[in-house]
Amino acid sequence: MQPSSSSAQQARQILADRLRDLRRDTxxxxxxxAARAGWERTKVSKIEHATRPPSAAxxxxxxxxxxxxxxxxxxxxxxxxAEGMWIEWRRMExxxxxxxxxxxxxxxxxxxxxxxxxCWMVPGLIQAEGYTRAVLRAYQxxxxxxxxxxxxxxxxxxxxxxxxxxxxxxxxxxxESVLRNGFxxxxxxxxxxxxxxxxxxxxxxxxxxxxxxxxxxxxxPAEDFWIFDNEQVNVELVSGYLTVTQPAEIAMYAQMFAxxxxxxxxxxxxxxxxxxxxxxx
Numbered sequence: 166m167q168p169s170s171s172s173a174q175q176a177r178q179i180l181a182d183r184l185r186d187l188r189r190d191t192x193x194x195x196x197x198x199a200a201r202a203g204w205e206r207t208k209v210s211k212i213e214h215a216t217r218p219p220s221a222a223x224x225x226x227x228x229x230x231x232x233x234x235x236x237x238x239x240x241x242x243x244x245x246x247a248e249g250m251w252i253e254w255r256r257m258e259x260x261x262x263x264x265x266x267x268x269x270x271x272x273x274x275x276x277x278x279x280x281x282x283x284c285w286m287v288p289g290l291i292q293a294e295g296y297t298r299a300v301l302r303a304y305q306x307x308x309x310x311x312x313x314x315x316x317x318x319x320x321x322x323x324x325x326x327x328x329x330x331x332x333x334x335x336x337x338x339x340x341e342s343v344l345r346n347g348f349x350x351x352x353x354x355x356x357x358x359x360x361x362x363x364x365x366x367x368x369x370x371x372x373x374x375x376x377x378x379x380x381x382x383x384x385x386p387a388e389d390f391w392i393f394d395n396e397q398v399n400v401e402l403v404s405g406y407l408t409v410t411q412p413a414e415i416a417m418y419a420q421m422f423a424x425x426x427x428x429x430x431x432x433x434x435x436x437x438x439x440x441x442x443x444x445x446x
Contacts, residue, residue: 177218177247188231198231262317273290278392278395280335282337286343287343289321290327291328292325295356297322328367334371337373342386344439355444358440359443362439365435372435373435375428387421388402398414
């Protein structure tokens with residue numbers, strides 16, 4: 166799923182359609198609206214086709230020209246919601262990794278049911294401390310961030326406590342490739358794999374490993390994603406972080422998760438697979 170075809174783009178188009186409908190309801194052409202607003206002629210068309218996002222000031226002017234000032238507050242709220250769906254990593258982490266980790270704590274605190282799928286790395290809630298340190302250090306160096314890795318590790322370790330609270334459940338699905346993608350060297354990976362074997366025994370947690378296959382059919386690996394209750398999906402992409410809130414799209418991810426779950430190994434079979442990729446001591 167690419168940002169251009171994601172919930173973020175859909176939300177921008179919905180806002181654009183609402184603005185276009187306001188213009189049409191007044192009988193104005195795009196050129197008329199631009200002239201009355203004092204804009205260049207192509208600006209209205211770009212906004213209505215969602216190729217140029219409006220500013221809050223643009224929306225207020227649009228509503229004023231269309232005699233619909235009462236619509237401005239709601240439309241501006243929609244604008245802010247669309248802007249919040251897609252966040253580039255550099256924007257999220259510009260104040261450091263610790264702040265980025267802290268910003269997500271409220272979401273984890275209020276969630277009762279976690280579902281996470283990963284084809285690349287172990288999800289944060291079931292990472293061993295050394296693995297977390299290696300992952301965050303790699304991010305810090307690759308993205309040229311200031312070094313607050315140790316503080317960020319402490320925040321992520323604290324966040325893992327949500328799994329030990331009553332009434333919380335979690336299901337994790339990992340591709341076999343996650344067990345083989347190393348961070349931090351053999352010693353760190355050995356500790357992480359041992360931790361995963363232990364996670365398979367936790368009462369409120371389900372951990373499934375999807376074995377490698379030469380023919381996955383229609384259920385090929387996907388981008389890493391989290392489902393928080395049935396309220397929100399977060400998707401981690403190379404360039405940024407996508408938040409999905411549309412019920413229909415959340416249902417698509419939930420169905421994908423269910424499909425993957427049917428392919429996974431659990432319990433002793435998962436432990437055996439984990440043991441088979443344990444680095445030699």
